[in-house]
Amino acid sequence: MANEILRGETVCFASIDDLPEEAYREKEIARRFGPRSNATFPLRVGGKVIGAMAFGTVRHERLWPETLIVRLKFFVEMIGSALARTCAEDDARKALEEVQRLRDQLQRENVYLQQEVKSVRGHRGLIGNSAALRKVLEQVDQVAGTNSSVLLCGETGTGKELIASAIHELSPRGKRPMVRLNCAAIPDTLIESELFGREKGAYTGALSRQAGRFEVAHGSTLFLDEIGELPLDVQSKLLRALQEKQVERLGSSKSISFDVRIVAATNRNLETEIQEKRFRSDLYYRLNVFPIHMPALRDRIEDIPLLVEAFVHEFSKSFGKPIESIDKDCMRALQLYRWPGNIRELRNTVERAMILASGPRLRIYPPSSASGEAAHSMLLSDAERGHLRNVLEMTGGRIRGKDGAAELLGLKPTTLDSMLVRHGITSKLEH
Ligand SMILES: Nc1ncnc2c1ncn2[C@@H]1O[C@H](COP(=O)(O)OP(=O)(O)OP(=O)(O)O)[C@@H](O)[C@H]1O
Numbered sequence: 322m323a324n325e326i327l328r329g330e331t332v333c334f335a336s337i338d339d340l341p342e343e344a345y346r347e348k349e350i351a352r353r354f355g356p357r358s359n360a361t362f363p364l365r366v367g368g369k370v371i372g373a374m375a376f377g378t379v380r381h382e383r384l385w386p387e388t389l390i391v392r393l394k395f396f397v398e399m400i401g402s403a404l405a406r407t408c409a410e411d412d413a414r415k416a417l418e419e420v421q422r423l424r425d426q427l428q429r430e431n432v433y434l435q436q437e438v439k440s441v442r443g444h445r446g447l448i449g450n451s452a453a454l455r456k457v458l459e460q461v462d463q464v465a466g467t468n469s470s471v472l473l474c475g476e477t478g479t480g481k482e483l484i485a486s487a488i489h490e491l492s493p494r495g496k497r498p499m500v501r502l503n504c505a506a507i508p509d510t511l512i513e514s515e516l517f518g519r520e521k522g523a524y525t526g527a528l529s530r531q532a533g534r535f536e537v538a539h540g541s542t543l544f545l546d547e548i549g550e551l552p553l554d555v556q557s558k559l560l561r562a563l564q565e566k567q568v569e570r571l572g573s574s575k576s577i578s579f580d581v582r583i584v585a586a587t588n589r590n591l592e593t594e595i596q597e598k599r600f601r602s603d604l605y606y607r608l609n610v611f612p613i614h615m616p617a618l619r620d621r622i623e624d625i626p627l628l629v630e631a632f633v634h635e636f637s638k639s640f641g642k643p644i645e646s647i648d649k650d651c652m653r654a655l656q657l658y659r660w661p662g663n664i665r666e667l668r669n670t671v672e673r674a675m676i677l678a679s680g681p682r683l684r685i686y687p688p689s690s691a692s693g694e695a696a697h698s699m700l701l702s703d704a705e706r707g708h709l710r711n712v713l714e715m716t717g718g719r720i721r722g723k724d725g726a727a728e729l730l731g732l733k734p735t736t737l738d739s740m741l742v743r744h745g746i747t748s749k750l751e752h
Pocket residue numbers: 445446447448449475476477478479480481482483484546586587588664665668
């Protein structure tokens with residue numbers, strides 16, 4: 322009988338004896354528990370049989386005239402279509418809610434991206450082949466696929482933000498945009514609403530509702546740059562949000578759950594900050610699940626030629642100035658400079674040199690405290706020392722007399738003596 326119903330047929334019997342022989346099981350059940358007579362109709366919702374509706378008598382047998390069957394059938398159909406409408410409405414409501422949710426999320430991402438577009442100049446990729454950078458990239462590969470928090474430490478301009486982007490892009494969250502917040506760039510009074518969002522009128526001046534970065538970053542990565550600059554009270558709130566995976570907008574008590582991966586960066590020594598009571602140790606341990614230390618440029622000087630070439634290529638294209646070669650002495654001087662501003666400073670230095678460039682051979686001087694002059698004289702002094710050594714080599718170390726170094730250089734021997742002292746060069750033959 323169940324098969325008939327599933328096939329969409331009506332099953333009807335006036336007495337148990339009317340049931341066919343093969344339905345002996347149903348007969349037995351009906352005899353023991355009822356019904357005595359029955360009419361069962363398939364219940365169709367949206368063209369599919371999803372169940373059945375049965376009308377039966379428990380004590381007496383009864384006939385099911387055709388007119389009654391038609392009316393009951395109609396009744397069951399009505400219930401089926403009402404159910405279909407409710408399901409469809411329910412589905413439609415759910416779909417609408419989903420569309421609204423996605424639209425809100427897109428809108429949040431859009432507003433955010435519009436602000437970001439100005440600062441993001443495309444992904445240039447990470448340049449460098451030093452052991453120090455390769456170690457960092459290895460760590461990036463290890464941690465990218467996890468959901469663990471990452472703490473990037475290192476001096477300013479070492480590429481922390483670039484590494485944060487690489488971690489995000491290599492992670493399963495990479496399809497969504499990474500959301501950034503520079504904790505140092507926002508006044509203390511606004512940082513909380515930037516992080517957690519606010520309702521209209523939450524405080525004086527809060528003229529509109531605003532989603533916080535946690536909400537915007539739902540399903541993605543939140544990059545908290547300069548985390549060491551976060552005020553202590555906001556540190557506590559951030560810790561609570563990370564523990565509970567929930568935020569409340571300012572001016573609202575409604576909790577909003579989020580699924581966000583945190584990558585934080587700092588150029589401060591957070592352990593010192595903890596000792597000085599400027600950074601909460603519990604937040605530090607929460608963030609420092611996977612620390613990555615970005616090496617200073619001066620500790621990977623073998624990357625400098627690669628970086629310089631890449632930056633020259635980039636500016637050469639954008640300035641329309643073709644460059645054929647970069648002065649080798651300059652490159653050596655660039656490798657000797659300490660680069661306190663690291664790669665950012667190197668990039669700016671190359672940009673400046675490219676603005677000034679007037680031929681295909683580029684000279685780039687490292688910045689100096691005074692001006693390019695000091696760097697220039699450092700280069701000259703390097704060249705001078707090299708030249709003196711060469712000439713001394715040619716004369717077998719002889720300074721005075723015919724074909725001596727002083728004569729070859731057109732200098733008084735005493736002048737050459739003092740130059741050699743200044744450069745720390747000793748001539749074995751003469752002394
Ligand atoms: N390995 C690299 N290859 C190419 N460019 C790099 C590399 N590392 C850094 N840069 C460039 O150097 C500049 C500074 O990098 P980034 O902003 O990532 O440094 P940061 O450590 O986050 O600095 P801060 O601590 O000041 O925020 C950027 O223009 C970046 O594109």
